[in-house]
Amino acid sequence: SLLITHTGTISETYHIELLLSAVAECRRRHPDVPLRLRFVGEVAAGVRRQLTENGLTDATELIPFVPHDESVGYLLRSTVLLMAIPDVAHNFGILPGKVFEYLAANKPILCVGPAGSDADHLLQECGAGRAWPYDAYEAMLDHLETLVAQWRISPNLDLPALSHSRYSRRCLTEQLVALLR
Template sequence: AVSDVIFQTITDFKLTDCILNLGYISHHDAIAEQRKSQVLLLIEIDSEDTKSIIPGKLFEYLVSGRPILAIGPKDSDFAEIIINTNTGAFFAYHQKQLLKAKIVEYYNLFLNQNLIVNAIGIDKYSRKNLTLELTKLL
């Protein structure tokens, strides 16, 4: 769910015409919408408490074949996964100019039909492999 604070920020910046909020949709429909997207946005709350959180959505994004544009707390655990798998870019909240440059880069790649992901090592994060690693710990 998207918080009221986010919707208010969208309104404050006069971006409501740029946003399509589908509300709750089934997982199947969510994956279909994901496949239509050119870039996938992943945002985590900017706090010390969320640095070690790895959003479940990240694992679906990894196999999507779409670049991930992630924003979160500096030194987030999920930043390392995105960087190591070459599946996108991660930015801390204070890196606004770098984020803007990456959005422009992705847009230009899209215009030139060259927006691709060359993912590496994502099999390590499959449900099968993660479950296997968990069984080793038990």
């Protein structure tokens, strides 16, 4: 299946409702494509309601909190990873720690958050994705359509590891050591 996974806590402040609407529309347009969502971790009641309102409950797997290594396993068994930046003041500088785990998984990353943010710049620099503004329904839908088209050609959408290797713990540690010398 074309499986989009989010790990960690997700609440209404992340404003993924238009993304969920776009996923629902994409499923309507492509009933032959098994487009599914997986949330591993805490999912707020409001987000669960949005899943229901968009008719996505049958296409969504909700997995409660799991140990970290198990969470990483879910990332690796996904097609695309979902990251969301909370819609709060000064969110342009928010860079979730999970972005580095997501990059290490070598999967495309669909981020809902401010365009031009630090997260957006990092994702684009690594060739892993970009941030889609909270109100960019058409852009999100177009991106999902592109992912479906790519998935039809090859269900493996994994990215080359080299695009983000400079952000690995090893590389960052080497850079820190060089600075301290």
